[in-house]
Amino acid sequence: MNVRANIPAAPDDPGKRIVRQRDIINRRALAEEIEELIAEHGMPDARSKILPLLQNALSDGRAEISRRLLKRPSAGHEMAAAQSFLVDQLVRLIHDIAVQHQYPVGNPSSGERIAVMAVGGYGRGEMAPHSDVDIAFLTPHKATSWTEQVVEAMLYWLWDLGLKVGQSSRSIDEMVRMAKSDLSIRTALLEGRYIWGDTGVYEEAKHRFFQDVVAGTDSTFVAEKLAERDLRHKKMGDSRYVVEPNVKEGKGGMRDLQTLYWIGKYIHQVASAEDLVEVGLLTADEFKRFRKAANFLWAVRCHMHDMTGRAEDRLTFDLQPEVARRMHFADRPGKSSVERFMQYYFLNAKVVGNLTGVFLAHLDETHNAGVRRFLPSLTRKPKKLKGFVLDRGRLALPDESFFEEDPVRLVEIFWLADKHGLEIHPLAMRAARRDAKLIDNKVRTDARANKLFLDVLCSPRDPELVLRWMNEAAIFGRFIPDFGRVVAQMQFDMYHHYTVDEHTIRAIGLLARIGRGDLAADHPNSTATMEKLQNRRVIFVATLLHDIAKGRGGDHSILGAEVAMKLCPRLGLKPHETELVAWLVRNHLLMSAVAFKRDLSDFKTIQDFASQVKSVERLRQLLVLTVVDIRAVGPGVWNSWKRQLLTDLFEAAQEMLLLGHKQRGRKQRIDEKKAVLAETLNLPEAEFRKLAKRFTDPYWIAEPDDIIAQNAQLVLDAGETNLAIFGDVYAERGATLITVYAADHPGLFYRIAGGIHVSGGNIIDARIHTTRDGMALDNFLVQDPHGKPFSEDGQVDRLKQAVEDALANRSKLSTKLEARPLAHSRAGAFAITPFALVDNDASNRFTVIEVNAQDRPALLNELAYALFESKVTVHSAHIATYGERAVDTFYITDLLGSKITSKQRLNGLQKRLTKAAAANPDKVAA
Template identity: 65%
Template sequence: MHFPALGSRRAIIDRRAISDNIVALAQAHNGDPMKLRLAIVGELRTALEQGRKEVARRLEAKPTRGRETVSAFAFLIDQILRLLYDATTHHLYPASNRSTGERIVLIAVGGYGRGEMAPYSDIDIGFITPWKPTGWTEQVIESMLYSLWDLGLKVGHSSRSIDETMRMANADLTVRTALLEARYIWGDRPLYEETAARFGAEVVQGTARAFIADKLAEREERHKRMGDSRYVVEPNVKEGKGGLRDLHTLFWIGKYVHRVQSVAELVDSGLLTQAELRQFQKAEDFLWAVRCHLHTITGRAEDRLTFDLQLEIATRMRFTARQGQSGVERFMRYYFLNAKTVGDLTAVFLAHLDDQFAAKGRRYIPAFFRRPKKLDGFILDRGRLALPDDNFFRDDPVRLLEIFALADRHGLSIHPSAMRAASRDAPHITAKVRRDPRANAAFLDVLTSPRDPETVLRWMNESSVFGRFIPDFRRVVAQMQFDMYHHYTVDEHTIRAIGLLSRIEKGELASEHPLSSEIMAKLISRRALYVAVLLHDIAKGRGGDHSILGAEVAEHLCPRLGLSDAETETVAWLVRYHLLMSATAFKRDLADYKTILDFADVVQSAERLKLLLCLTIVDIRAVGPGVWNSWKRQLLGDLYESAEEVLRLGHKLRGREERVAAKQAALQQALGLSDDDFRQFAKRLPESYWIAEPDDILVHNARHILASDGSPLSIAAEYYPQRGATLVTVYATDHPGLFYRIAGAIHLAGGNIIDARIHTTRDGVAVDNFLVQDPLGGAFHSPEQLQRIKVAIEDALANRHRLITKLEARPLPRTRAEAFRIAPNVLIDNKASNRFTVVEVNARDRPALLFALANALFQSKVTVHSAHVATYGERAVDTFYITDLLGGKIEAKGRLQTLERRLLEAAGGDVDIALQMA
């Protein structure tokens, strides 16, 4: 029997009882095959539903036992198919004396053939006949398929003769893989035996090497498609790196090479050890459990572990909050540790395989590499660093660090058997080894390597040596951050950031990061920067401010690594303030000189400023694809230049005046205006405008203003490629409520505001620049879309309809951010600016949030002078520089409390659009 471990089978489905019922139905409907088929389907549907409920109940009772669940589902489907086969061949299409051609066998292929079936997976089956199908076999196959579809099952099926099967298997890797796991279900047993024997002799024999190469290439392609990291925060349990498909690939290869029938037999063939088999089975059990929960919750074949499903599965699998980590973060950490196990097993398995083929003289590497050569006690085995004996690491655990430093220095890879020994012996890295100057020097050599630190650090992490040597790092291995902003686990994010820093230093990203590429070449504290990148997130998940806690880690760890007191102080400062530059650039008004002074006051030195810029850039870029863009580069560059000026000039304002003059000169040249005409134009615009806007927007705005020719309202909308967004400029007479009306109109037109810069000329005209994207993060391109935005703004400013009513009637699209609970928070700061009250609102991002906040500010009778919109995944941070209607700061306590309450209500969404217009 194929499911020996499955208990209480009759509770899932009682085949004998149902078979008796079908016989009774056949007698009752004698002579009416149509009615009989429907009655049989009805009987099987009831059995299928009851069986599904029983399996779901078992999963609920034992939520981590995935193998049991998938075996139970496969068993249930087996019995349904057998009953249907018997009913079809005995009652619907009986054939009294069949010819030798009227034979048929039903087989399970693919994962179902392996005896594993997730609740809503496709049922992959094959009908095999000796030769071309006869009239009778065609009737049987067609009837069975209709019955299966009537049962609501998704069926992947094929119907072939034995010859056709062999031909297809030789021509198509997918067919060959599916047939590799073919299993007899019901029908003509000798026909199955003949098919299996011919498959082994005609397809598998002598093609193992080609199959391995094809399967590994297929795996690489799949990983690229899925994001090529096993640490993406919304992983695909089936197809992703470290997922079920990777485990199955190992089994397929083992089965193809050694003709094994079960994973356990891979031990006998030398491809896995007994301990590795246990790891394989444990990881597979967990991943299957997760996949079964995904299917059960969604009621479909869903394999992507999205944020909302992570929450529910963590609860079902009984993960609870502990030590500063929520239940869902603990669940996902366990998921990533299992994915890491799958990766480790893959490396070991392929090493065994390589050795087995190499033993037969089939080596991929030229002969001169095969002679082992000594290298600091290590040896070279076919060009890879290997160990002279099995106790080499245990005899001197410092070698666990030295092997990676050697690999980096000489550009060598490490033999998988040495990696395996490193994983096994990593626990020998004790406090004594951590204090050893040789070990620390080797680690620092890898971290600050001018070659490829990312690759070698990743090897070090895979073997657990990294976490053993830096215990604080071990705490963040496989630790996810439950948000939509971070795409990777903390350890993966950190290693990627170090890789990016190395690439910037080597000049590989000069076109994307010209400023930091130039700076890296002149740094005095290069070593401190690499250590700071390593430590910037090291204290995440400890329940406090990770910047402050991380600085404390740095103070203890840096001296151990061999850094001087001055370097230690620099690293601790960088870790403590690693979020300062991005927070200032993205949430504050860089045209407000006090912003620059406050920032420079914390930074204090030009060297620290350079280090902080480089750290900030790699931190943002390593968050995930699509997070970095030209707008962020420009804002960080502006802040860097302004702060450098202050630090260089000793707080003189001259540099600022020079920048404004340079921008004005460039604009006058671009416009071709005379000195008098340009002077007239320039004096209308405040200094803050010249500082805030980049040169290309200054040109765009100036042409717009000059073309408006004194009109009270002029609107421009065009694609702005530097940001991948649409630039909407409104030139209009300033009045209270202008900002919130424009925000509401843009949302009504289907736009999402990602940045807003609001300026007022000295003669009372507003020049407002909005960057707008569609809800999926794309720009509005077509003339119709741009026209729709312009008309919506015109209508709103002319008060042609009640904005509130129209917005209430517009359904808000559901967003992924709804999986997160974020308590809104309002911070009001009267010290951040000399002229303005600065209000920062943190809230869950959603459509029309900016409109709701702008409306609340309008209700509070304040003037918005600039708005800065930053989004971090599901979290929005909107900052407003405001004054009262007379231009003064808002300082009355009662007024501030009312303002805070209104903004909190708007941010929370309860009173989203319910506030009535004044």
């Protein structure tokens, strides 16, 4: 075998792809200036004058590339090549200075030769403005003192220019040995490109690399590279639809495209990505899509580097609006410019995923390189496959016109995959993607096609996996056009972690897992409830449709219900099922809003909620939909606190709906709780009666038995002391319970809130009580900034001490609060106009005020202080956070315990709270 004949040509000099090169950097003119300076001052002294010359050349070159980027904001490849060209010229100048002037040799020996090679992305001739400069210094034999001096001199020049250099200095033998043992070194050298120096050394190194390292190891390389990719995806969230994607390393990002090229080059020794077409790994059309996606990703990455002045590869919320503006995305009805830009980003990420599947299929067919490592275990092969064939356990097509003959097969292939637990052959997926346009209104209204789709959607097996395949092949969006409108659509906020389509598919997957009982430990109530549902397909269809109308410029719940009324009959649902789905979609946010923003101990809260729900079946369906909707938002959003609140609301509403007006009376509930407490404390009867009499009826109704027992013990232990603080983990609610028993006085609430925040805690719920003898008994549920309870003794002690210090006014609270860091460093990217809503109908006893604002440190403290200044009494506070948005609800009365009804006073209260809620209060009108 003639290995040398298979060695690819060196990648093109990036300069060949650039117009007006000398506007970026004029190496010849710079070389002449450097020669003159050295001639005039001599080498050691000239260095201090040459360095500013090179620094200015780098700065001016970057400025020119930046100007070109702003003028042609989508020219990603051109800008990446321009940056590589700029660095090339500087490296060449520096090489010549080091070799010809710093360490010149008149008659170099065979060992005094050196080649400078670009590796990695730099070797490919593609760099973002602040990418690392990855260089390999190659010598024919073991390094001599001369080569060590030259390398050191060059590195000092590069470092002094402020470049981040990734470098290696090796002999050719060392290079071969290291490349054999290290995958990352082998990958970097795969894209090696000659920059400057001894061409003979470079050519010999390239020959040895492909002869001694690459030859015969392609299967191992492919397996290792794909394993590396899977690990990277897992680290980055294992979804290409996370709303703050890593453009370089994330799933569907640049590294995925580069991996395809590396594999193709390793196996077929191609010189460029274009050559993947010649060797049959991509079609010409697929390569165009490859090139277009890579160009877009390079443009985005170059903008990010240019804007931040650093190597920034994560497309964070604070960068997204400016990149969208630079790339000329504009607002449209229902979608902001940034949401349109990010949708386009995710569509490109989807293209990358599609290309990866096709590429690996070709590789599997032509090379059998160990690509298919995860075949499903099949107990038996189905005998009838409706005309489809099995290819090594995967569903494949008998011929290329199979879908065209009957387009319903485009849905049927996924139904078969789900029913029989089969993979779909990547070439069949490719054909489905190609033929997706065959799905027209005739197919959409075909009863058989709709039944097949509904079977997949409601599958007890793994609908998430199969629906994701349908989405990747564009079949999902073609068959359900309303779903197609939300494919790759993101919401510009810090609450939703995924695009709308990804969120929906994840929610359906969770629904199936709950239905199978797989998540009984996390969702015991939902698991038990789902077993009692009269109609399971209603909940699956409602989950599919709950967010389907997002981005249309109106209330997505109302618009989604309209979609349901039209789509459900097409899918084969009966009129009563259609009506229930539409109701669930219209009200899918109702249960979470009541549970998280209202006082569940207030009888009217439950009464109003039950009157809206009307039936137990609706309640059960709504509970399960609410749970999967929240859980599918993203990691860390669901917690035991939310589970408990939803369970409390569900049980109270179910009792009311089942028993109607026969629910337990207020006095009966209080008597039952007193009986439980008496048994727990085991006090003498007279002493217990004296203690129980101190607690008001609203207290008995509001608090659960375990909190009442803890509170009572605290009161007993405190005796005549007028301050006692309790703190401990409340595992059942996923938080730390802080109880304050103190002499009641105005401002107590805001001081406690401030003390908790100073210690790093976030209050998620607060119940404020006053005993009949004038003592405050306040219960706070507190979490750390990550939504977890403070569990270590030292942490709880610090919480208690901070509250005690705040109440004793030992240190200036406002100064400590100002010193706390911001909760969300990127929250400034969002503009949330604060507002306060007053509701005098939500409770029979209290005025309810809901404040919406941008979340920030000490927000609750400032709102509590505004309420203190307004001379009102706070009875309970309910804190809900949705990413960057906080919704804090307060149940209040005037100082005499009555609702506030004066319009003038309510208006003043709204204005004061709105001002306190503003990030910059001076910007809000008083």
